[in-house]
Amino acid sequence: MKIATIIGARPQFIKAATISRAIHDYNTKVSISESSIKKYSQITEIIIHTGQHYDANMSDIFFREMAIPIPDYNLRIQECRHGAMTGNMLAGIEEILLKEKSDWVLVYGDTNSTLSGALAAAKLHIPVAHVEAGLRSYNRSMPEEINRIMADQLSTFLFCPNENAVQNLYKEGFPHQLSKNNKQQIFNCGDVMYDASLYYAQMAKRPEFVEKLPVDEGYILATIHRAENTDDPLRLKKVMQDLSKLSIPVILPLHPRTKVKLEQSAIRLGSNIFSVEPVGFLQMVWLERHAQVIVTDSGGVQKEAYFYGVPCVTVRDETEWVELIDAGWNWLAPPLSSDLAQVVTEVIGSKGNDSQLYGNGDAAKNILENLTIQ
Numbered sequence: 001m002k003i004a005t006i007i008g009a010r011p012q013f014i015k016a017a018t019i020s021r022a023i024h025d026y027n028t029k030v031s032i033s034e035s036s037i038k039k040y041s042q043i044t045e046i047i048i049h050t051g052q053h054y055d056a057n058m059s060d061i062f063f064r065e066m067a068i069p070i071p072d073y074n075l076r077i078q079e080c081r082h083g084a085m086t087g088n089m090l091a092g093i094e095e096i097l098l099k100e101k102s103d104w105v106l107v108y109g110d111t112n113s114t115l116s117g118a119l120a121a122a123k124l125h126i127p128v129a130h131v132e133a134g135l136r137s138y139n140r141s142m143p144e145e146i147n148r149i150m151a152d153q154l155s156t157f158l159f160c161p162n163e164n165a166v167q168n169l170y171k172e173g174f175p176h177q178l179s180k181n182n183k184q185q186i187f188n189c190g191d192v193m194y195d196a197s198l199y200y201a202q203m204a205k206r207p208e209f210v211e212k213l214p215v216d217e218g219y220i221l222a223t224i225h226r227a228e229n230t231d232d233p234l235r236l237k238k239v240m241q242d243l244s245k246l247s248i249p250v251i252l253p254l255h256p257r258t259k260v261k262l263e264q265s266a267i268r269l270g271s272n273i274f275s276v277e278p279v280g281f282l283q284m285v286w287l288e289r290h291a292q293v294i295v296t297d298s299g300g301v302q303k304e305a306y307f308y309g310v311p312c313v314t315v316r317d318e319t320e321w322v323e324l325i326d327a328g329w330n331w332l333a334p335p336l337s338s339d340l341a342q343v344v345t346e347v348i349g350s351k352g353n354d355s356q357l358y359g360n361g362d363a364a365k366n367i368l369e370n371l372t373i374q
């Protein structure tokens with residue numbers, strides 16, 4: 001069996017790492033059910049990197065630290081507008097898929113790489129499996145929302161991380177059962193990010209720069225990268241002003257887009273904010289686990305805060321991960337209408353419900369079993 005994996009952005013490297021490891025386990029016959037072993041002797045994975053994220057600290061470090069197999073192809077499609085990027089990826093991926101003739105195409109999450117991979121495969125009649133299917137913000141001004149809705153439509157297997165995602169698909173009319181006219185199947189497999197958080201927690205690395213920062217009494221970890229915040233100077237300024245009001249140090253690993261936008265709008269950071277280059281995943285896990293509160297607009301970081309038992313304030317108007325709010329681990333602070341500094345101060349020390357919101361840490365294995373058993 002041959003799987004073509006399409007990745008291009010930082011969170012996809014982390015998600016794909018879990019499946020690559022499950023494929024390795026399958027091929028070496030470790031912890032996989034008898035039924036799937038019988039069907040295929042080996043699974044070959046072809047990794048196609050679109051090049052969407054390309055900086056060493058946004059791409060290479062993840063492959064190295066997380067032992068992800070080196071991509072078989074790198075399309076190096078970078079820094080163009082959404083339409084051009086998606087179109088260029090579509091053409092590049094199609095060419096590779098025609099050559100590789102894989103049995104499945106695996107796409108992750110909600111980026112332009114996800115959409116182009118799903119579209120290229122569907123047009124070639126190669127079944128698509130979407131990992132992290134069914135997520136919705138119900139805000140169509142987000143490029144991610146368009147990408148995930150389209151990817152779900154194009155997919156044959158929809159691997160949802162939780163029951164809310166499954167229900168979102170049913171609400172949109174996705175069928176509950178297979179029929180002659182419907183080959184789409186929905187699975188609640190758990191979240192591969194939870195698998196990653198468990199596996200890599202053991203390897204977390206304290207970043208060297210922490211030693212030089214005045215963080216002995218604690219710190220806030222913040223990440224801001226979503227277009228709705230970075231591309232609106234008013235919102236970006238308000239977020240940074242609010243963080244600057246805090247009396248606690250803030251460690252801010254700066255996404256390249258955020259860095260450019262801060263410079264373009266000449267937004268000054270308070271003296272309590274320590275901006276650093278993006279860190280590798282192992283350092284990120286360390287920073288997350290030791291933070292008093294995490295402030296973010298990232299999807300993955302919201303969940304990691306919960307995995308590591310750290311309260312999280314989400315700097316957005318809505319979130320796809322609504323169960324985190326219901327469970328008392330996450331608070332929304334829409335930038336223009338809330339006092340972020342006050343919300344952060346209030347949630348220090350909070351603990352939410354003890355619940356298993358994203359499966360048992362075996363999502364990657366579940367996904368692979370479904371791909372191989374069918």
Ligand code: UDP
Binds near residue numbers: 010223282285304
């Ligand atoms: N991350 C990282 N280094 C950083 C910032 C984030 O390794 O400097 C990781 C983070 O732990 C999470 C993932 O990147 O696993 C989230 O990626 P991002 O916020 O770019 O995307 P999103 O999750 O919003 O799609």
